[in-house]
Structures are given as C-alpha cells and as structure tokens.
Amino acid sequence: MKLAKLLNEQRVFLDLNAKTCAEVMEELVGHLADQGVLLNGMRARALSALQCREDEISTGVGCGVAIPHAYLDDLEDPVAIFGRSEGGIDFSACDHAPVHFVVLLLIPEKKRGQHLLTLADIGKRFLSCETRKSLASAESKEAVLEIFSH
Template structure:
C-alpha cells in the first residue's frame, strides 16, 4: 500500500514545532484530531498505545525517519499523518540521528496484516536517499504527496 493513499494535504505537517519524540507524537495526534481524521474521544487511547510502543523500542528507524504506529479497537480505518521537521527531532532513533520525517499511523486492530504491509512499504520507501532529499526540498503539501505517490521526478537537480 502506498503511503500517499492514506494521506490528504491536510494530513501533512510541513514544519513540525516539536524537538523531542513524545511531544512530536502528541503534536501529530492533535493535528489528526483537529483535521477530523481521528475522533477526539480516541485521543487518550491512541496516545497511550503510541507511548507503550515507543517504550518497547524507538520507532526512529534511522535515515532521519520515524514511524510511530499503534492499533485501536475503536477505529474503522487507518488514520495517518506525515510530519516534516526542518530542525530535526530527538527521537532516540536507532542510529542516534535527528529525525526529519515522521510517519505516524494508527491501524484498526482487525487489520493487523495491513499494519505490517504499511510499515514495510514506508520503511522501504524511506531508505531511498533521493526520496528523502526530494521530501526535504518540497515546498508544499501537494509536492510531498506527489513524492510519496511516486510521481515526482527521479532526476530533479
């Protein structure tokens, strides 16, 4: 599954304010609630699930990327958001590098297989240094969506 199919322009944060990993997760969850992509009644459940996941091992996978994710028994469809940080976020990443791209998603518990497919697709996409470069240079949400959908030029200077 392509990440772009889970996102709309209002699910992209061009310049996150948070500088540490749990505040970054809270910032993105709040944005999902503000845009109506996540019911406010699920805030506590989702934050607790994401926090529990982070306590196991950081979802900062390296390459300046973090993929915080969790399950919810009370969600009917995937809720996802993409955040970019120009300054970088201390996400306690596996490679100790600051995180510039955060893909947060919450999957309905009934769709466990979708979680694995989505996680694998995101991780694979972000190992590509050209995609990361294009995302860091993108000037608007539409450009980011195009890159995530594989529509951006591979030879952009």
C-alpha cells in the same frame, strides 16, 4: 496499503513545532483530532498506545526517519499523517541521528497485520537518499504527496 493512499493535504505538515518524540506524537495526533478523525476519547487512547509502543522500542528507524505506530480498537480504517522537522527531533533512533521525517500510523485492532505492507512501503521509500532529499526540499504539501505517489 500504499502510504500515498492514506495521505492527503490535510495530513501533511512541513513545519513541525515539536522538539521531542512525545511532542511529535501530541502534535500529529492533535491534528488528527482537530480534523475529526479521532473522536470520543480516541486522542488520549492513541497517545497512550503510541507511547507504549515507543517505550517498547524506538520507532526511529534511522536515516532521519521515525514511524510511530499503534493499534486502536475503535478505529475503522488505517490512518497516516506525515510531518517534517527541519531542526530534527531526538527519537532515540538506532543510528542516533535526529529525525526529520515522521510518518505516524494508527491501525484498527481488527486489521492487525495489514499495516505491514504499509510499513514496508514506507521503509522502501525512505531507503532512497534521493527521496529523503526531495522531501527535505519540498516546498508544498502537494510536492510531498507527489513524491509519495511515485
């Protein structure tokens, strides 16, 4: 599934407050919980699953991008949320660069494997230096969504 189909204005955040990997996950998962996407303890399970995944290997993929992702048993459909950090966040990325763009994915356990196309779409988009520059200078959520829709 293309990233653009998973995002909307409520799932785009241009000014992350977080300074650490754990804080980013807490902030973005908190937004999903506030929106009613994560119910009945799913917030805690999501944070735990994301941290376990991060403990295995950093999801900081380089070029200022991180894609934290995890599986949840009680999730019906894939969920994505995008955050941007002007100051950058230490994600222990493979290139040791601070992360400025975070795409957090939560995937239903029963749809394991389907997210690989989404990860490929995200990776392809962020390979482009032009896309990263456009996202860095985007002044609105609408502009971010427009960038991801092409």
